[in-house]
Amino acid sequence: MDLKSIITIWKKELRDTLRDRRTVFSMILIPMLLMPVMIIGMFKFIQSQSAKQSQQTLKVAIAGADYAPQLADAVRGQKNFEITQVDTDPKQAVADEKIDAAIIIPEDFQAKIENEEPVQLNFISKSTNLKTSNAYLAILSTVSDFNKKLLQERFTDQHINPSVLSNVTLAQEDAATSKETGGFVLGFLIPLFIVMWAIVGGQYTAIDVSAGEKERKTLEALLLTPVKRVDIVLGKFLAVSTVAVVSIITAISSLYFSFVYAGKMGVPIEANMNTGASMPVAAGLGALNFSVEPQAVLILFVISLFLVLMFSAIILSISIFAKSFKEAQSYISPAYIIVILPVVLVNAVPGFQPTLMYFAVPAVNAILLFKELLMGTYDWAHILLTLISLAIYSAAAIFIASKIYSRESVLFND
């Protein structure tokens, strides 16, 4: 191995990359600008949609209002309901989207109440009309209040204290610290982006230094120099890895600071995150803590580095088979999907509890480990298995790349 030649090739490929505006734009500027726009834009959108939805007026018809005047009055009192009269069958009116929802009160409502028999109301809506999900909840709340009031009256008539209805109450308390919940939030996006940028970050450079050399007809001149093939591969590989690492650092720093500073830009992430059942509820709704411990950052960086080394070698190996830049891109796209699909699945499945063997699967192990580290969990079995397996895969990928670069049929497939 001739270190001088490796460094010469490394420096030349990096300089060439920096002079290529497309690479600088897509690998550095885009992640730097895209992340804040995406994060802040996404949460602003959620915020504005929630506000819009809460102000939306729903057209609701009450069929049989005369059978339960008190209940009908309670429904009329709902905010954002515009009570509408319909001449046709209310169900048909909902189906035809003349109204958003209808409540049908049966004729025997009062009789059943007086006989202390159960009575059913029908709430008609269209599942394809997403506005009506809030309407259903509002009506349910109204019916629940009506039921409660009715029971209180009946208990009072029976000389029973109505408070027996609420003997047992449930208060929710979150044991997770704000740091853990902050880590949980970061764990949704940062691991996925690290894996994506480990592939995408160096992709353009990898194609340019391999298939691009063939297309430009400079490969033969390079092979004619006294530099060993393995040194040529190493020099190019280091250049690809350097660009990928810079790309990851840029993207993740940008993403991280978007989370940290989003609140200052009028986008309170914690308020936006407390909307879904799968999201943690930070006790007291204090600001989420997005700080990451230095040792976690170090492990994250080392794992990311191994990911970059592995993917850089793989993309280099695939690209050299192509005769042109375009052809190389067509080879890499399916490979990209094969890698990303399990990663996205693992990231998206709620409550996924991986066994130890998942920490030996490349890319998947990185995602799982990143999530743990961001929440402050240090499972050394997981950390060591991930590090060792990725180191082995990286070394194997580099070895295979150097072998491929020695094959005449690949280099001269013109």
Place this chain on the structure above:
Amino acid sequence: MEKILKVQNLVKEYGSSFRAVDGVSFEVAEGEIFGLLGPNGAGKTTIIRTISTILSFTSGKIEVLGLDNREHAEEVRKNIGILTTDIGAYERFSGRENLLYFGELYGVEKGMLEKRIEELAELLDMKDFIDKRTGKYSTGMKQRLAIARSVIHDPRVIIFDEPTSGLDVLASQTVRNFMKRAKDSGKAVIFSTHQMYDAEKLCDRVIIIHKGKTVAYDSVENLKRETGARDLEDAFLKLVSDN
């Protein structure tokens, strides 16, 4: 004159059915221009690539300056300069930067490298454009840069594969003069071409290859005399049609 390139019974097979080069032998001395001639697809480029070590060969022996090119591949490449038909350059770099890069890879020391680039720029009439990005070069400029790149390390053996291809008259003359100068300075020059006019003017001896086999191997004058041809092109056509 010392023979510094020796090719003995060179065979290159692809798979089990196709022999691109079939038992070719020749030697080239210092201070001569040796023609490697033949029609397209004869096997000339394959021979050049095997000499340069970037292609392996099935059997035979190749020695450059006494070094077996299978056992001393890197050392052989240090002493050979090859102008291939691929004259591509790194387009976001200037001509000078391209030459600096290859000079470093050939192990030329920095001070000597800069001096060498100036010499070549003068010899090949490149001073006007050597500091411009090669993405803006014409074919003639790229060809001259490729020649400079192939000899940046001042090798003792120089192989030119179709060096005047795509060049205008003036540029072609520059290349021919360069080859003559290389010969006069004691280099072993191999000139691979299908342009018989150029070969006749420049070559001392030639080998004619057809379908991977040697058809003729002699001086230009002897070949013309033996075939009764007016010129090398005629001699070539007669020899190739006989085979």
